[in-house]
Amino acid sequence: MAAPGFTDLQSTPHFAFEFNDLLDANDAKKLGQALVATAERDFATMTFWFSGSAPPGPIDTKINVGNGGATNDFVNNINLRVGATADFDLARFTLAAEVMEIFMAKVPFGWNPGDSSGEGLSQLGAFTIYPNQIGNLDGPPVWLDTSVSPTTAKPSRPDFVNKTEAFDANFVSFGCALLFLYFLRSQLGFSMKAIVSAHASTLEGVYANLTKDHGAFPIFTNLLERAFPSGKACGLVGSANPFPLPSAARLSVKQFMKGVELSPRSIGEMVRANRDLGNLRALLNSNRPVSLIR
Numbered sequence: 001m002a003a004p005g006f007t008d009l010q011s012t013p014h015f016a017f018e019f020n021d022l023l024d025a026n027d028a029k030k031l032g033q034a035l036v037a038t039a040e041r042d043f044a045t046m047t048f049w050f051s052g053s054a055p056p057g058p059i060d061t062k063i064n065v066g067n068g069g070a071t072n073d074f075v076n077n078i079n080l081r082v083g084a085t086a087d088f089d090l091a092r093f094t095l096a097a098e099v100m101e102i103f104m105a106k107v108p109f110g111w112n113p114g115d116s117s118g119e120g121l122s123q124l125g126a127f128t129i130y131p132n133q134i135g136n137l138d139g140p141p142v143w144l145d146t147s148v149s150p151t152t153a154k155p156s157r158p159d160f161v162n163k164t165e166a167f168d169a170n171f172v173s174f175g176c177a178l179l180f181l182y183f184l185r186s187q188l189g190f191s192m193k194a195i196v197s198a199h200a201s202t203l204e205g206v207y208a209n210l211t212k213d214h215g216a217f218p219i220f221t222n223l224l225e226r227a228f229p230s231g232k233a234c235g236l237v238g239s240a241n242p243f244p245l246p247s248a249a250r251l252s253v254k255q256f257m258k259g260v261e262l263s264p265r266s267i268g269e270m271v272r273a274n275r276d277l278g279n280l281r282a283l284l285n286s287n288r289p290v291s292l293i294r
Contacts, residue, residue: 110199120177139175
């Protein structure tokens with residue numbers, strides 16, 4: 001049942017939609033229909049990423065007055081401050097990011113939606129589902145461009161991989177987090193499900209859980225330094241993903257098999273055993289026997 005000052009829209013198994021009566025009713029209903037059309041599909045995608053675990057519904061979603069952004073209570077309430085926008089994909093992207101945070105809060109995977117790493121993951125999830133929204137926000141270039149005029153108070157490209165900021169609205173910290181998660185996804189090749197399952201108190205811990213290696217930040221920053229030299233504006237737009245970037249590392253089945261002493265018949269078995277942690281590209285990138293499930 002709608003809150004005072006709101007009108008109910010169509011609901012779905014996991015969502016109850018309503019709109020603020022101050023909005024144009026016809027436009028709000030069109031937006032509601034657009035959200036209904038994709039909400040369950042996106043919820044199912046996130047449920048897969050979280051290994052079948054999902055928050056209980058319904059998630060009460062209010063289409064409210066505003067020109068962008070959203071909040072949630074980490075339980076089952078979302079406030080979309082997008083007005084009765086006709087930019088349906090922007091509204092869907094915004095909803096997806098908020099739903100990702102509720103998944104993190106309600107599903108026992110260890111991610112904290114209120115810190116920099118959790119904010120990075122929520123954006124990664126939303127951009128994965130809605131890549132046409134990659135021009136929104138600009139955390140990655142904000143973090144990269146701290147190198148242009150660094151100060152003691154605002155150092156160049158600070159490390160939010162080995163530390164996590166207990167705050168989710170700092171573009172510098174969540175920009176670093178999102179870029180590092182892009183690195184895990186597009187440079188190393190780990191799946192969203194693998195990354196979600198590798199939760200840790202820091203992104204360095206996520207990297208270690210995925211690869212059983214340590215010292216990710218220098219690898220990550222050295223790759224970026226070659227492509228985006230410190231002291232110059234990076235030129236990235238919005239939340240564009242710059243990975244994969246040229247690297248001295250080479251993917252080689254022969255090298256991989258030699259390193260783990262596998263016979264040709266074993267490679268398929270190894271890949272199948274690791275299908276939930278990543279794919280062949282991720283295994284070859286990690287290239288460490290201890291990172292493999294047997």
